[in-house]
Amino acid sequence: MKRTWExxxxxxxxxxxxxxxxxxMLYPFYYTVxxxxxxxMDLMRGGVYLWPRKFTLANYAEFLSDESWQIAFVVSxxxxxxxxxxxxLFTCLFSYGLSRKNLMFRKGYRFLVVFTMxxxxxxxxxxxxxxxxxxxxxxxxxxxxxxxxxxxxxxxINFFSNIPESMLEAARIDGSSEIGVFWRxxxxxxxxxxxxxxxxxxxxxxxxxxxxxxxxxxxxxxxLSYKMMSIINNTVSASSVSSGSxxxxxxxxxxxxxxxxxxxxxMLPIICVYPFLQKYFxxxxxxxxxxx
Numbered sequence: 526m527k528r529t530w531e532x533x534x535x536x537x538x539x540x541x542x543x544x545x546x547x548x549x550m551l552y553p554f555y556y557t558v559x560x561x562x563x564x565x566m567d568l569m570r571g572g573v574y575l576w577p578r579k580f581t582l583a584n585y586a587e588f589l590s591d592e593s594w595q596i597a598f599v600v601s602x603x604x605x606x607x608x609x610x611x612x613x614l615f616t617c618l619f620s621y622g623l624s625r626k627n628l629m630f631r632k633g634y635r636f637l638v639v640f641t642m643x644x645x646x647x648x649x650x651x652x653x654x655x656x657x658x659x660x661x662x663x664x665x666x667x668x669x670x671x672x673x674x675x676x677x678x679x680x681x682i683n684f685f686s687n688i689p690e691s692m693l694e695a696a697r698i699d700g701s702s703e704i705g706v707f708w709r710x711x712x713x714x715x716x717x718x719x720x721x722x723x724x725x726x727x728x729x730x731x732x733x734x735x736x737x738x739x740x741x742x743x744x745x746x747x748x749l750s751y752k753m754m755s756i757i758n759n760t761v762s763a764s765s766v767s768s769g770s771x772x773x774x775x776x777x778x779x780x781x782x783x784x785x786x787x788x789x790x791x792m793l794p795i796i797c798v799y800p801f802l803q804k805y806f807x808x809x810x811x812x813x814x815x816x817x
Contacts, residue, residue, distance in 0.1 A: 620681025
Protein backbone atom coordinates (compact mmCIF):
# COMPACT_ATOMS: atom_id res chain seq x y z
CA MET A 526 0.00 0.00 0.00
CA LYS A 527 1.40 3.35 -1.08
CA ARG A 528 2.00 5.79 1.74
CA THR A 529 0.66 9.31 1.31
CA TRP A 530 2.25 12.50 2.59
CA GLU A 531 -0.39 12.58 5.34
CA UNK A 532 0.86 9.19 6.56
CA UNK A 533 4.45 10.39 6.59
CA UNK A 534 3.49 13.59 8.40
CA UNK A 535 1.55 11.62 11.01
CA UNK A 536 4.48 9.25 11.55
CA UNK A 537 6.93 12.16 11.87
CA UNK A 538 4.76 13.94 14.46
CA UNK A 539 4.08 10.69 16.28
CA UNK A 540 7.75 9.69 16.49
CA UNK A 541 8.73 13.20 17.56
CA UNK A 542 6.21 13.24 20.40
CA UNK A 543 7.16 9.72 21.51
CA UNK A 544 10.86 10.67 21.48
CA UNK A 545 10.20 13.76 23.60
CA UNK A 546 8.09 11.70 25.99
CA UNK A 547 10.83 9.06 26.28
CA UNK A 548 13.46 11.72 26.98
CA UNK A 549 11.22 13.32 29.61
CA MET A 550 10.75 9.98 31.36
CA LEU A 551 14.31 8.66 31.07
CA TYR A 552 16.30 11.81 31.77
CA PRO A 553 15.58 11.89 35.57
CA PHE A 554 16.99 8.37 35.87
CA TYR A 555 19.98 9.28 33.71
CA TYR A 556 20.60 12.46 35.73
CA THR A 557 20.56 10.42 38.94
CA VAL A 558 23.25 8.14 37.52
CA UNK A 559 25.32 11.16 36.45
CA UNK A 560 25.08 12.68 39.95
CA UNK A 561 26.11 9.41 41.57
CA UNK A 562 29.39 9.44 39.59
CA UNK A 563 30.11 13.15 40.08
CA UNK A 564 32.10 14.76 42.87
CA UNK A 565 29.67 16.02 45.48
CA MET A 566 31.26 19.41 46.12
CA ASP A 567 31.69 19.97 42.38
CA LEU A 568 28.03 19.11 41.80
CA MET A 569 26.97 21.90 44.17
CA ARG A 570 28.40 24.42 41.69
CA GLY A 571 25.69 23.41 39.18
CA GLY A 572 26.01 23.00 35.45
CA VAL A 573 26.11 19.17 35.45
CA TYR A 574 23.48 17.89 33.05
CA LEU A 575 24.65 15.27 30.54
CA TRP A 576 27.78 13.64 32.02
CA PRO A 577 29.90 13.83 35.17
CA ARG A 578 32.11 16.90 35.16
CA LYS A 579 34.40 15.52 37.85
CA PHE A 580 34.17 11.75 37.74
CA THR A 581 34.58 9.88 41.02
CA LEU A 582 33.68 6.57 42.65
CA ALA A 583 33.80 8.07 46.12
CA ASN A 584 30.02 8.09 46.40
CA TYR A 585 29.81 4.34 45.81
CA ALA A 586 32.78 3.71 48.09
CA GLU A 587 31.06 5.75 50.81
CA PHE A 588 27.76 3.94 50.32
CA LEU A 589 29.28 0.45 50.33
CA SER A 590 31.50 1.18 53.33
CA ASP A 591 28.68 2.53 55.51
CA GLU A 592 27.40 -0.32 57.69
CA SER A 593 23.93 1.21 58.09
CA TRP A 594 23.41 1.26 54.31
CA GLN A 595 24.71 -2.32 54.06
CA ILE A 596 22.25 -3.52 56.71
CA ALA A 597 19.38 -1.66 55.03
CA PHE A 598 20.24 -3.24 51.68
CA VAL A 599 20.35 -6.75 53.18
CA VAL A 600 17.01 -6.24 54.97
CA SER A 601 15.38 -5.03 51.74
CA UNK A 602 16.83 -7.95 49.78
CA UNK A 603 15.68 -10.52 52.35
CA UNK A 604 12.17 -9.11 52.63
CA UNK A 605 11.90 -9.00 48.83
CA UNK A 606 12.99 -12.62 48.32
CA UNK A 607 11.14 -14.15 51.28
CA UNK A 608 8.08 -11.91 50.95
CA UNK A 609 7.71 -12.52 47.22
CA UNK A 610 8.03 -16.29 47.55
CA UNK A 611 5.59 -16.44 50.49
CA UNK A 612 3.04 -14.18 48.79
CA UNK A 613 3.16 -16.21 45.59
CA LEU A 614 2.66 -19.46 47.51
CA PHE A 615 -0.24 -18.30 49.68
CA THR A 616 -1.97 -16.35 46.91
CA CYS A 617 -1.81 -19.33 44.55
CA LEU A 618 -3.08 -21.77 47.19
CA PHE A 619 -5.91 -19.45 48.15
CA SER A 620 -6.86 -18.62 44.56
CA TYR A 621 -6.78 -22.23 43.42
CA GLY A 622 -9.02 -23.27 46.31
CA LEU A 623 -11.62 -20.60 45.52
CA SER A 624 -11.49 -21.41 41.82
CA ARG A 625 -12.92 -24.90 42.39
CA LYS A 626 -16.61 -24.98 41.52
CA ASN A 627 -17.41 -27.69 44.08
CA LEU A 628 -16.21 -25.56 47.01
CA MET A 629 -18.96 -24.91 49.56
CA PHE A 630 -19.86 -21.24 50.15
CA ARG A 631 -17.65 -20.30 47.21
CA LYS A 632 -19.57 -17.12 46.39
CA GLY A 633 -19.47 -15.97 50.00
CA TYR A 634 -15.69 -16.36 50.16
CA ARG A 635 -15.25 -14.45 46.92
CA PHE A 636 -17.47 -11.66 48.23
CA LEU A 637 -15.24 -11.35 51.29
CA VAL A 638 -12.17 -11.10 49.08
CA VAL A 639 -13.69 -8.28 47.03
CA PHE A 640 -15.01 -6.53 50.15
CA THR A 641 -11.63 -6.53 51.92
CA MET A 642 -9.98 -5.17 48.77
CA UNK A 643 -12.10 -2.01 48.90
CA UNK A 644 -12.65 -1.61 52.66
CA UNK A 645 -10.21 -1.98 55.54
CA UNK A 646 -10.31 -1.40 59.28
CA UNK A 647 -7.78 1.41 59.13
CA UNK A 648 -4.25 1.82 60.32
CA UNK A 649 -5.02 1.92 64.06
CA UNK A 650 -6.88 -1.44 64.19
CA UNK A 651 -4.19 -2.86 61.93
CA UNK A 652 -1.49 -1.62 64.32
CA UNK A 653 -3.33 -3.17 67.28
CA UNK A 654 -3.61 -6.46 65.39
CA UNK A 655 0.12 -6.50 64.66
CA UNK A 656 0.85 -5.74 68.32
CA UNK A 657 -1.38 -8.60 69.51
CA UNK A 658 0.38 -10.93 67.08
CA UNK A 659 3.78 -9.80 68.45
CA UNK A 660 4.90 -8.72 64.98
CA UNK A 661 5.85 -5.14 65.82
CA UNK A 662 9.56 -4.38 65.58
CA UNK A 663 10.31 -7.76 64.00
CA UNK A 664 11.37 -8.76 60.52
CA UNK A 665 8.15 -10.73 60.01
CA UNK A 666 6.07 -7.55 60.09
CA UNK A 667 7.27 -7.14 56.50
CA UNK A 668 6.18 -10.64 55.50
CA UNK A 669 3.00 -11.69 57.33
CA UNK A 670 0.67 -8.79 56.34
CA UNK A 671 1.46 -9.28 52.65
CA UNK A 672 1.02 -13.04 52.47
CA UNK A 673 -2.20 -12.63 50.50
CA UNK A 674 -2.98 -10.02 47.87
CA UNK A 675 -6.73 -9.59 47.34
CA UNK A 676 -6.25 -8.05 43.91
CA UNK A 677 -4.10 -10.89 42.63
CA UNK A 678 -6.29 -13.43 44.39
CA UNK A 679 -9.18 -12.34 42.17
CA UNK A 680 -6.99 -12.54 39.07
CA UNK A 681 -5.72 -15.94 40.20
CA ILE A 682 -9.25 -17.24 40.77
CA ASN A 683 -10.24 -16.32 37.21
CA PHE A 684 -6.97 -17.68 35.84
CA PHE A 685 -7.23 -21.05 37.58
CA SER A 686 -10.91 -21.30 36.63
CA ASN A 687 -9.89 -21.34 32.97
CA ILE A 688 -7.68 -24.42 33.38
CA PRO A 689 -9.58 -27.31 31.74
CA GLU A 690 -11.19 -29.50 34.37
CA SER A 691 -10.51 -32.54 32.17
CA MET A 692 -6.77 -31.99 32.62
CA LEU A 693 -7.09 -31.99 36.40
CA GLU A 694 -9.45 -34.95 36.35
CA ALA A 695 -6.98 -36.96 34.23
CA ALA A 696 -4.28 -36.39 36.86
CA ARG A 697 -6.64 -37.52 39.63
CA ILE A 698 -7.51 -40.68 37.68
CA ASP A 699 -3.78 -41.42 37.40
CA GLY A 700 -3.65 -41.44 41.20
CA SER A 701 -2.39 -37.95 41.90
CA SER A 702 -3.55 -36.29 45.11
CA GLU A 703 -5.01 -32.78 45.20
CA ILE A 704 -1.64 -31.39 46.28
CA GLY A 705 0.01 -33.33 43.46
CA VAL A 706 -2.45 -31.89 40.96
CA PHE A 707 -1.64 -28.40 42.23
CA TRP A 708 2.15 -28.79 42.02
CA ARG A 709 2.40 -30.94 38.88
CA UNK A 710 -0.43 -29.52 36.74
CA UNK A 711 -1.63 -26.16 37.99
CA UNK A 712 1.70 -24.47 38.82
CA UNK A 713 3.53 -25.44 35.59
CA UNK A 714 0.64 -24.08 33.49
CA UNK A 715 0.49 -20.81 35.45
CA UNK A 716 3.86 -19.29 34.54
CA UNK A 717 2.38 -16.03 33.11
CA UNK A 718 0.32 -15.44 36.24
CA UNK A 719 3.21 -16.36 38.54
CA UNK A 720 5.61 -14.06 36.68
CA UNK A 721 3.21 -11.13 36.90
CA UNK A 722 2.44 -11.79 40.56
CA UNK A 723 6.12 -12.16 41.39
CA UNK A 724 7.09 -8.96 39.57
CA UNK A 725 4.45 -6.80 41.24
CA UNK A 726 5.10 -8.30 44.65
CA UNK A 727 8.88 -7.93 44.39
CA UNK A 728 8.64 -4.30 43.31
CA UNK A 729 6.20 -3.56 46.12
CA UNK A 730 8.38 -5.24 48.74
CA UNK A 731 11.56 -3.58 47.49
CA UNK A 732 10.07 -0.07 47.38
CA UNK A 733 8.01 -0.27 50.56
CA UNK A 734 9.01 2.07 53.38
CA UNK A 735 5.81 2.96 55.27
CA UNK A 736 5.75 -0.31 57.22
CA UNK A 737 9.36 0.29 58.24
CA UNK A 738 8.39 3.77 59.48
CA UNK A 739 5.24 2.75 61.36
CA UNK A 740 5.93 -0.71 62.75
CA UNK A 741 9.72 -0.89 63.31
CA UNK A 742 11.87 0.94 65.85
CA UNK A 743 15.09 -1.06 65.58
CA UNK A 744 17.48 0.62 63.14
CA UNK A 745 18.91 -2.78 62.21
CA UNK A 746 15.52 -3.64 60.67
CA UNK A 747 15.17 -0.49 58.59
CA UNK A 748 14.86 -0.96 54.85
CA LEU A 749 16.79 0.73 52.06
CA SER A 750 13.71 2.63 50.87
CA TYR A 751 13.05 3.96 54.37
CA LYS A 752 16.62 5.14 54.74
CA MET A 753 16.50 6.92 51.39
CA MET A 754 13.19 8.54 52.30
CA SER A 755 14.66 9.65 55.61
CA ILE A 756 17.60 11.27 53.84
CA ILE A 757 15.34 12.98 51.31
CA ASN A 758 13.12 14.36 54.07
CA ASN A 759 16.19 15.54 55.99
CA THR A 760 15.33 13.37 58.97
CA VAL A 761 18.88 12.03 58.97
CA SER A 762 21.77 14.46 59.22
CA ALA A 763 24.53 14.51 56.65
CA SER A 764 27.02 13.46 59.30
CA SER A 765 25.20 10.17 59.89
CA VAL A 766 25.30 9.45 56.15
CA SER A 767 29.07 9.83 55.95
CA SER A 768 29.97 8.38 59.33
CA GLY A 769 33.22 6.47 59.40
CA SER A 770 34.57 7.99 56.19
CA UNK A 771 37.93 9.61 55.71
CA UNK A 772 38.27 13.37 55.46
CA UNK A 773 39.15 13.25 51.76
CA UNK A 774 36.11 11.11 50.98
CA UNK A 775 33.83 13.28 53.13
CA UNK A 776 34.94 16.35 51.17
CA UNK A 777 34.01 14.76 47.85
CA UNK A 778 30.60 13.39 48.88
CA UNK A 779 27.44 15.16 49.90
CA UNK A 780 24.05 14.07 51.16
CA UNK A 781 22.57 14.46 47.68
CA UNK A 782 25.22 12.37 45.91
CA UNK A 783 24.77 9.61 48.49
CA UNK A 784 21.03 9.78 47.82
CA UNK A 785 21.65 9.47 44.09
CA UNK A 786 23.98 6.52 44.66
CA UNK A 787 21.41 4.77 46.84
CA UNK A 788 18.73 5.34 44.20
CA UNK A 789 20.91 3.88 41.45
CA UNK A 790 21.74 0.80 43.51
CA UNK A 791 18.10 0.36 44.53
CA MET A 792 16.99 0.49 40.88
CA LEU A 793 19.49 -2.10 39.65
CA PRO A 794 17.73 -5.29 40.94
CA ILE A 795 14.39 -4.36 39.38
CA ILE A 796 16.03 -3.26 36.11
CA CYS A 797 17.92 -6.57 35.92
CA VAL A 798 14.87 -8.73 36.66
CA TYR A 799 12.20 -6.95 34.61
CA PRO A 800 13.51 -7.79 31.09
CA PHE A 801 13.28 -11.51 31.84
CA LEU A 802 9.66 -11.20 33.03
CA GLN A 803 8.44 -8.65 30.51
CA LYS A 804 7.23 -11.25 28.00
CA TYR A 805 4.91 -12.70 30.65
CA PHE A 806 3.72 -9.34 31.93
CA UNK A 807 0.90 -8.45 29.52
CA UNK A 808 0.00 -12.08 28.97
CA UNK A 809 -0.26 -12.71 32.70
CA UNK A 810 -2.52 -9.71 33.20
CA UNK A 811 -4.81 -10.66 30.33
CA UNK A 812 -5.16 -14.35 31.10
CA UNK A 813 -8.01 -14.92 33.49
CA UNK A 814 -9.46 -11.47 32.89
CA UNK A 815 -12.10 -12.64 30.43
CA UNK A 816 -13.93 -15.83 29.70
CA UNK A 817 -15.03 -17.04 26.33
